[in-house]
Amino acid sequence: MENLFGKLRKSIFEYNEETAKEAVIEILNQGIEPTKIFDEFASIAKILGDKFETGELFLPELMLIADVMKAAADVIMSEIERRKLMGAERKLGKVVIATVAGDIHDIGKNIVAFLLKVNGFEVHDLGRDVPSLEIVKRAAEIKADIIALSALMTTSMPSQREVIEILKGTSQREKYLVLIGGAPVTKEWAEEIGADGWADSAVRGVKIAQELISGGG
Amino acid sequence: MAPPWRIPEILRRAEKGPLCMEKDFDTKILFPKIRELIKEYDIKFDRETVVPSDNSLADDLWKAGLELYLHTGTLCLETSRRIMFTEDEIKEAIVSFPEKLVVGSGTERREVYHREIEDRRRPFCVFSPSLPFSEELFAIVEMAYALEPLADGVGAGVLDELWGEKVRSKAPTDVSGAAAHALMIREAVRRVGRPNIYLADVQTALSDTAQISVSNPEWGVRTTDGRMVGTISELKIDWGGLNRMVNFHNCGYIIMALYGPMVGGYAGGVEGTAIVSVASHLQALMVNQGHLSTFFPFDINQLNNTSRDLLWMISLVYQALARNSPFLSMSNGIGAAGPCTEMVLLEAAAHGLVSTVSGANLWEFFAARNKYKDRTTPVEARMACEVGRAAAKEGIKREEANELAKKLLKEYEGKIKNAPLGKKFQECYDIKRVTPTQEYTELYKNVKKKLIDLGIPVLI
Numbered sequence: 118m119e120n121l122f123g124k125l126r127k128s129i130f131e132y133n134e135e136t137a138k139e140a141v142i143e144i145l146n147q148g149i150e151p152t153k154i155f156d157e158f159a160s161i162a163k164i165l166g167d168k169f170e171t172g173e174l175f176l177p178e179l180m181l182i183a184d185v186m187k188a189a190a191d192v193i194m195s196e197i198e199r200r201k202l203m204g205a206e207r208k209l210g211k212v213v214i215a216t217v218a219g220d221i222h223d224i225g226k227n228i229v230a231f232l233l234k235v236n237g238f239e240v241h242d243l244g245r246d247v248p249s250l251e252i253v254k255r256a257a258e259i260k261a262d263i264i265a266l267s268a269l270m271t272t273s274m275p276s277q278r279e280v281i282e283i284l285k286g287t288s289q290r291e292k293y294l295v296l297i298g299g300a301p302v303t304k305e306w307a308e309e310i311g312a313d314g315w316a317d318s319a320v321r322g323v324k325i326a327q328e329l330i331s332g333g334g
Numbered sequence: 335m336a337p338p339w340r341i342p343e344i345l346r347r348a349e350k351g352p353l354c355m356e357k358d359f360d361t362k363i364l365f366p367k368i369r370e371l372i373k374e375y376d377i378k379f380d381r382e383t384v385v386p387s388d389n390s391l392a393d394d395l396w397k398a399g400l401e402l403y404l405h406t407g408t409l410c411l412e413t414s415r416r417i418m419f420t421e422d423e424i425k426e427a428i429v430s431f432p433e434k435l436v437v438g439s440g441t442e443r444r445e446v447y448h449r450e451i452e453d454r455r456r457p458f459c460v461f462s463p464s465l466p467f468s469e470e471l472f473a474i475v476e477m478a479y480a481l482e483p484l485a486d487g488v489g490a491g492v493l494d495e496l497w498g499e500k501v502r503s504k505a506p507t508d509v510s511g512a513a514a515h516a517l518m519i520r521e522a523v524r525r526v527g528r529p530n531i532y533l534a535d536v537q538t539a540l541s542d543t544a545q546i547s548v549s550n551p552e553w554g555v556r557t558t559d560g561r562m563v564g565t566i567s568e569l570k571i572d573w574g575g576l577n578r579m580v581n582f583h584n585c586g587y588i589i590m591a592l593y594g595p596m597v598g599g600y601a602g603g604v605e606g607t608a609i610v611s612v613a614s615h616l617q618a619l620m621v622n623q624g625h626l627s628t629f630f631p632f633d634i635n636q637l638n639n640t641s642r643d644l645l646w647m648i649s650l651v652y653q654a655l656a657r658n659s660p661f662l663s664m665s666n667g668i669g670a671a672g673p674c675t676e677m678v679l680l681e682a683a684a685h686g687l688v689s690t691v692s693g694a695n696l697w698e699f700f701a702a703r704n705k706y707k708d709r710t711t712p713v714e715a716r717m718a719c720e721v722g723r724a725a726a727k728e729g730i731k732r733e734e735a736n737e738l739a740k741k742l743l744k745e746y747e748g749k750i751k752n753a754p755l756g757k758k759f760q761e762c763y764d765i766k767r768v769t770p771t772q773e774y775t776e777l778y779k780n781v782k783k784k785l786i787d788l789g790i791p792v793l794i
Contacts, residue, residue: 169598170635172597172598172603172635175365175598175599175600175601175602175603175606176360176598176599176600176634177360177361177364177365177600177602178365178602180357180360180361181361218503218504219502219503219504219505219508219540219541220503220540221411221566221572221574222566224567224596224599224600224634228634270540271466271492271494272492272500272501272502272503272508272511272538272540273502273503273540274500275500275502275505276502276503278500300637300703300704300705301466301705301706301707303705303706318635
């Protein structure tokens with residue numbers, strides 16, 4: 118069994134989607150519970166976060182690894198559906214993430230999106246320079262748990278506040294946890310605009326999201 | 335004389351170049367090629383060498399950067415098209431590049447020239463806060479920067495609020511904020527007796543609409559001032575950038591290409607980011623069509639560029655540019671510590687020293703990771719410029735600069751992760767007199783004594 122998990126891990130770190138999917142199917146064929154594979158994913162996600170923070174792993178690698186893990190996770194979910202496996206539900210939070218209106222910088226947002234993905238969140242990345250109403254609309258469409266808003270310019274930070282004000286104005290504020298970040302964004306700004314969480318790094322952002330979704334934020 | 339270099343070609347290629355989705359550009363075109371080039375040219379960071387003295391390494395970095403840019407081109411985000419060039423086209427733009435540029439006017443007229451490695455001529459120094467300030471402080475901060483005698487040009491803060499409301503990108507307040515910015519900085523520099531000094535940009539305006547709205551020499555930006563066209567990391571541009579480029583050239587402005595690669599981002603570590611930095615200077619010439627460029631790489635986690643590996647990268651990139659191009663590029667420092675701390679002055683000294691000896695002009699200095707409102711002052715820029723100019727005047731060689739930089743790093747590199755935040759501008763300055771406080775003045779003097787003890791050159 119160690120070998121199969123080793124194969125899965127190796128495939129992920131070598132960005133090999135096909136062998137990763139094979140490894141997942143082989144593990145499931147051995148009668149191993151899908152939750153064990155998700156535990157392995159969580160362990161890999163922790164390694165990815167650590168390696169990113171220490172400069173051993175970079176954004177393009179993270180993007181490629183996230184794609185492989187997403188493909189492997191999709192196989193697990195379809196196998197769960199097909200085999201009607203019990204006890205395999207994952208507590209997935211749904212996240213709508215965007216760089217807010219007026220801002221075209223998206224590297225920080227992309228890093229958070231990929232780290233959220235590899236940590237098991239269902240991530241809907243709306244891209245950069247996204248109008249506030251569009252963010253709120255998409256959050257409602259997919260029934261998001263978290264709205265994550267990135268801003269790299271002080272002049273785009275007001276758009277973070279605008280999203281929260283639209284939520285309040287349309288009586289939807291309680292439906293979502295709002296997480297904000299970006300280089301100029303501070304804890305004081307998060308408090309001023311009434312965000313639920315703020316993070317000064319991508320890894321910390323994922324931890325805050327996990328805490329918020331488990332009710333501990 | 336370029337720039338501009340064949341603007342219609344750029345616009346045509348932005349519409350008709352090879353189609354490429356952004357994710358494919360990042361992961362399939364850019365990153366694998368960078369990895370290949372790092373191996374092919376054996377570009378490797380050595381912790382013992384902050385300022386390399388190996389000319390062949392600098393030349394290899396240039397070749398790798400050129401090869402990368404010929405491979406990738408620039409991705410236009412709206413059209414998902416790659417703006418590609420041949421080597422001959424790049425050579426044509428390079429040989430057409432001016433040997434020097436004149437900025438400012440009257441008594442504030444300054445020549446900006448291409449500096450060589452270990453060049454004894456003084457670097458052109460722009461002093462710039464580039465951080466958000468309130469409407470009340472904005473003009474005072476600008477006066478404080480223009481009052482610095484070593485400043486050849488000044489940037490400005492970002493006007494955070496106007497009429498009690500936040501200035502917001504792409505909103506009407508962006509246009510109003512841009513006009514207020516242009517008027518306020520002109521008045522500020524006039525009040526301190528430098529009405530014709532080179533004003534580097536209208537940093538408040540992010541959108542092309544707001545930028546273009548102040549293209550009016552009568553009351554807005556003069557043609558002897560600077561305008562910025564930013565690159566989107568890595569090797570990308572949007573229509574907003576191209577709109578600006580076209581308008582600024584049509585109006586006869588001096589264009590500065592703005593470029594801040596993140597170490598740990600799409601290009602990987604310092605080696606890959608060094609390669610993409612050279613490629614981005616080529617984009618600055620070919621797509622942004624800049625006369626000047628300002629280069630502010632930073633660590634994706636720590637947000638500064640005064641660490642050992644970043645200083646190595648800055649040094650190597652400037653050496654590659656100095657030996658192989660005619661570019662007029664300014665090295666932009668970002669410290670981890672905040673104002674009124676010993677650490678930030680040591681960081682500024684290291685950045686000014688390493689950049690100048692390696693062939694850069696200077697754009698100084700962002701404190702407190704360029705992150706916190708009000709937390710930067712002209713004093714940090716003064717230190718970087720003073721050490722940079724002294725290093726040029728004394729003819730410091732790369733080997734010596736390497737040893738000096740290591741001495742400086744020993745003083746602060748262990749503190750980068752938990753660097754002190756320092757004080758706000760209004761706590762470091764008497765804002766009525768527009769002078770640094772006694773505390774900061776004394777600290778500056780004491781740090782200079784320390785620098786002299788370490789063997790670091792100072793100007794005064």
